[in-house]
Amino acid sequence: MTTPLAATIAREYGTPAVVIDMDRVEANIARVQAQCDAAGIANRPHIKTHKSPELAKLQVAAGARGITCQKIGEAEVMAAAGLDDILISYNLLGEEKMQRLGRLLQTATVTVAADNATVISDLPKAAGLAGRPLGVVIECDTGRKRAGVETPAEAVELARLVAASPGLAFKGFMMYPAEDGWPEAQKFLDTALAGIGLDGLEAEIVSTGGSPNLKNLGRLKGATEHRPGTYIYNDRMQIAAGVASLDDCALMVYSTVVSRAGPERGILDAGSKTLTSDTGGLDGHGFILEHPEAKIARFAEEHGFLDLSKCNERPKVGDVLRIVPNHVCVVVNMVDEVVMVRGGEIVGTLPVAARGKLR
Amino acid sequence: MTTPLAATIAREYGTPAVVIDMDRVEANIARVQAQCDAAGIANRPHIKTHKSPELAKLQVAAGARGITCQKIGEAEVMAAAGLDDILISYNLLGEEKMQRLGRLLQTATVTVAADNATVISDLPKAAGLAGRPLGVVIECDTGRKRAGVETPAEAVELARLVAASPGLAFKGFMMYPAEDGWPEAQKFLDTALAGIGLDGLEAEIVSTGGSPNLKNLGRLKGATEHRPGTYIYNDRMQIAAGVASLDDCALMVYSTVVSRAGPERGILDAGSKTLTSDTGGLDGHGFILEHPEAKIARFAEEHGFLDLSKCNERPKVGDVLRIVPNHVCVVVNMVDEVVMVRGGEIVGTLPVAARGKLR
Numbered sequence: 268m269t270t271p272l273a274a275t276i277a278r279e280y281g282t283p284a285v286v287i288d289m290d291r292v293e294a295n296i297a298r299v300q301a302q303c304d305a306a307g308i309a310n311r312p313h314i315k316t317h318k319s320p321e322l323a324k325l326q327v328a329a330g331a332r333g334i335t336c337q338k339i340g341e342a343e344v345m346a347a348a349g350l351d352d353i354l355i356s357y358n359l360l361g362e363e364k365m366q367r368l369g370r371l372l373q374t375a376t377v378t379v380a381a382d383n384a385t386v387i388s389d390l391p392k393a394a395g396l397a398g399r400p401l402g403v404v405i406e407c408d409t410g411r412k413r414a415g416v417e418t419p420a421e422a423v424e425l426a427r428l429v430a431a432s433p434g435l436a437f438k439g440f441m442m443y444p445a446e447d448g449w450p451e452a453q454k455f456l457d458t459a460l461a462g463i464g465l466d467g468l469e470a471e472i473v474s475t476g477g478s479p480n481l482k483n484l485g486r487l488k489g490a491t492e493h494r495p496g497t498y499i500y501n502d503r504m505q506i507a508a509g510v511a512s513l514d515d516c517a518l519m520v521y522s523t524v525v526s527r528a529g530p531e532r533g534i535l536d537a538g539s540k541t542l543t544s545d546t547g548g549l550d551g552h553g554f555i556l557e558h559p560e561a562k563i564a565r566f567a568e569e570h571g572f573l574d575l576s577k578c579n580e581r582p583k584v585g586d587v588l589r590i591v592p593n594h595v596c597v598v599v600n601m602v603d604e605v606v607m608v609r610g611g612e613i614v615g616t617l618p619v620a621a622r623g624k625l626r
Numbered sequence: 627m628t629t630p631l632a633a634t635i636a637r638e639y640g641t642p643a644v645v646i647d648m649d650r651v652e653a654n655i656a657r658v659q660a661q662c663d664a665a666g667i668a669n670r671p672h673i674k675t676h677k678s679p680e681l682a683k684l685q686v687a688a689g690a691r692g693i694t695c696q697k698i699g700e701a702e703v704m705a706a707a708g709l710d711d712i713l714i715s716y717n718l719l720g721e722e723k724m725q726r727l728g729r730l731l732q733t734a735t736v737t738v739a740a741d742n743a744t745v746i747s748d749l750p751k752a753a754g755l756a757g758r759p760l761g762v763v764i765e766c767d768t769g770r771k772r773a774g775v776e777t778p779a780e781a782v783e784l785a786r787l788v789a790a791s792p793g794l795a796f797k798g799f800m801m802y803p804a805e806d807g808w809p810e811a812q813k814f815l816d817t818a819l820a821g822i823g824l825d826g827l828e829a830e831i832v833s834t835g836g837s838p839n840l841k842n843l844g845r846l847k848g849a850t851e852h853r854p855g856t857y858i859y860n861d862r863m864q865i866a867a868g869v870a871s872l873d874d875c876a877l878m879v880y881s882t883v884v885s886r887a888g889p890e891r892g893i894l895d896a897g898s899k900t901l902t903s904d905t906g907g908l909d910g911h912g913f914i915l916e917h918p919e920a921k922i923a924r925f926a927e928e929h930g931f932l933d934l935s936k937c938n939e940r941p942k943v944g945d946v947l948r949i950v951p952n953h954v955c956v957v958v959n960m961v962d963e964v965v966m967v968r969g970g971e972i973v974g975t976l977p978v979a980a981r982g983k984l985r
Binding site: 277279280281358385386412525528545568570583585623 | 721775888905942982
């Protein structure tokens with residue numbers, strides 16, 4: 268079965284196509300902004316999900332305090348489009364990055380994260396080049412074992428180092444607690460805040476992250492802002508995390524069934540170069556609206572292997588199906604543009620302007 | 627430890643950077659072409675790995691018969707750059723694809739694969755638009771359960787259908803045998819050839835695929851050409867398949883250690899948006915030349931999680947490391963350009979012109 272809209276998209280753009288529903292995008296922006304407002308937590312959405320200045324501006328217009336970027340290349344795209352108050356939630360270091368960070372800082376208010384002294388020793392170069400202060404938050408690990416110092420004592424020591432560095436302004440702490448790691452985060456934060464208080468330092472920013480953590484909004488006493496990314500589109504992982512329903516999923520991959528060589532199997536024209544191999548810990552590689560019992564079992568680069576053994580009704584060659592990806596952020600990063608739909612009608616395309624800005 | 631070249635690349639381009647060694651690229655091209663020549667099998671390299679017309683031209687100049695593309699968008703980029711004799715090894719169907727295929731066929735000799743009657747019923751539209759014949763090979767499944775008819779009888783039936791379709795020229799059979807599936811492929815092919823012989827049809831092309839299958843080159847009696855892709859760069863999967871050594875790996879990701887928050891762990895600035903989540907069935911996500919005992923254990927989008935527990939010498943923050951990816955084809959597809967090195971010196975960048983041509 269192919270919906271009329273899917274048939275139109277296939278005819279006008281071809282498949283696979285990454286399609287966003289702007290009604291749902293705007294509803295997601297409004298709902299999460301309202302959640303943040305109700306919790307008294309500023310919203311600083313992470314643009315890694317959509318990589319679009321236009322969508323970032325919608326988030327800011329809805330009330331977001333600023334934006335979060337993971338890479339300086341993303342921040343450059345956003346600043347060039349007029350966005351300001353940018354948190355780069357990542358350790359930046361090295362001559363090339365400092366040159367760019369200095370130039371970026373001339374055009375926008377920028378805060379960066381740091382979790383070690385090597386990074387903090389590089390950052391004054393950028394501030395010096397820009398001739399204005401660079402904000403720094405200390406990244407704290409609270410269970411995820413990604414970046415971030417492991418103890419409040421280290422966090423306090425780095426806060427002092429920032430405060431003592433020319434051109435740097437200590438801004439506070441950044442965390443990305445595991446979904447069940449909030450009590451641990453509270454303990455960490457309380458100790459770190461007490462520690463910097465002894466030096467007369469204050470944390471203007473205490474930033475938490477993650478769309479799955481929207482259900483924990485307001486739980487960390489002292490938190491000032493949250494950095495949700497995926498909520499603008501949502502995906503199977505957000506549904507599994509309990510923070511979105513299928514009707515909140517604003518992005519779908521439209522893909523054509525190109526082969527049905529066996530009775531219980533088929534091939535989609537979307538493989539690992541479209542949907543990516545990220546499983547997000549889930550079974551199968553996406554949810555197919557037209558065939559909920561079908562499983563995208565595995566991928567070749569341009570083939571999605573359909574297991575249809577549990578389907579009563581099975582798709583035929585030429586059917587265009589709508590797929591909710593497991594992890595939407597990595598799917599968006601595969602394409603140069605997405606097709607925009609509103610009220611069931613195509614309204615044009617939107618460039619994924621910061622796609623591929625991996626450095 | 628950072629090599630002088632890695633330091634220069636980090637300073638001039640920043641990290642993560644995808645870097646190709648042109649000496650190795652040319653050696654790989656020459657070696658596999660010689661293997662094909664020795665086996666009496668034409669080489670039709672798959673450009674999905676490099677997605678660069680410049681590199682495709684090197685392959686043709688070395689003796690390749692033509693090229694293979696997986697997507698019509700890739701073929702369009704190649705044809706526009708002057709490449710000819712293009713096999714699109716994929717089922718194409720639908721109005722949008724037929725319009726584009728018709729235009730493509732006006733500029734280049736094109737053969738497409740088909741494994742079902744729905745696709746074959748669409749293809750005459752493209753041939754009609756172009757006003758010249760479109761070659762068709764029947765895709766046969768020989769164990770991989772991807773695309774391809776499952777029986778010789780179906781292959782013969784589709785060959786007849788192609789031969790009877792206006793504007794289509796039956797060209798032969800296309801296979802992608804599993805590495806241990808060559809006896810099965812031989813049986814399939816012999817039966818299919820006998821079947822079409824009864825109708826007076828001949829298979830001008832019998833095409834096999836896969837760089838890991840280079841070790842089986844010449845094993846299928848009746849094969850006329852092979853479609854290796856990954857051999858131009860190689861990766862951990864090719865080493866595991868026994869068709870390349872570490873010294874044959876022409877592409878590496880240069881990545882900076884940005885965090886060392888624990889004694890046995892670190893973070894690379896290359897995550898799933900650079901190295902991708904494709905494991906290729908291997909343990910860990912890449913081989914680090916400077917730290918062979920280190921394991922890239924998992925990814926966030928922009929974080930590579932280093933497990934350093936088995937390392938005697940451990941990298942420090944700021945070290946730039948060279949990583950051989952598990953699966954190079956999907957890594958190339960993440961970037962708009964690669965940095966070219968020759969004789970240990972940077973010689974410039976090369977656009978990945980057909981990147982993101984997912985349709």
